[in-house]
Amino acid sequence: DAKTTQPNSMESNEEEPVHLPCNHSTISGTDYIHWYRQLPSQGPEYVIHGLTSNVNNRMASLAIAEDRKSSTLILHRATLRDAAVYYCILRDVKYGNKLVFGAGTILRVKS
């Protein structure tokens, strides 16, 4: 399985944008990039995913580098409710049944 590397923690001010980076230098052509987040004492929840093009949804945006070796999850206006652990995960479409989580990035949001 291709691996991802994320910073252990990041801090943001409320109402400001947050850019959460993820490196995946060994990504294969069939790997989708997925992001999940886990709020305190809850199960993870899906945020967004993409393959090659940048993606937007109601929760966030995903910017994928042209060489696909890195990506950035963008929260446009952080709120206190966005404080969570954010996981960047690769899923190979050929072997897409397993979803392997890393340690993730702890996002702290200051008011």
Place this chain on the structure above:
Amino acid sequence: NAGVTQTPKFQVLKTGQSMTLQCAQDMNHEYMSWYRQDPGMGLRLIHYSVGAGITDQGEVPNGYNVSRSTTEDFPLRLLSAAPSQTSVYFCASRRLAGGRGTGELFFGEGSRLTVL
């Protein structure tokens, strides 16, 4: 909408006891999986299933058994509990059709297990 339901939410066992964590989903998802999460760590995949009668091992399968007799249910059995199995366990499911690279995973609320 019930989604993914896990029972029990909390359980305390003694070393050597066996038990089953239940997981049920009402979304007709083909794929179901079990993860464990230890304090301060990410989730590790224990076992997964892509349909009734089909199961496979994840990263940390030792000490756990699974079976999938129906689409809805995917129980996780601890055969002889050990303190190292103290953890929070999450069940997750997703649709398989429509491309295996996609498919949002839906998680249950978790089952907190303590083995003394």
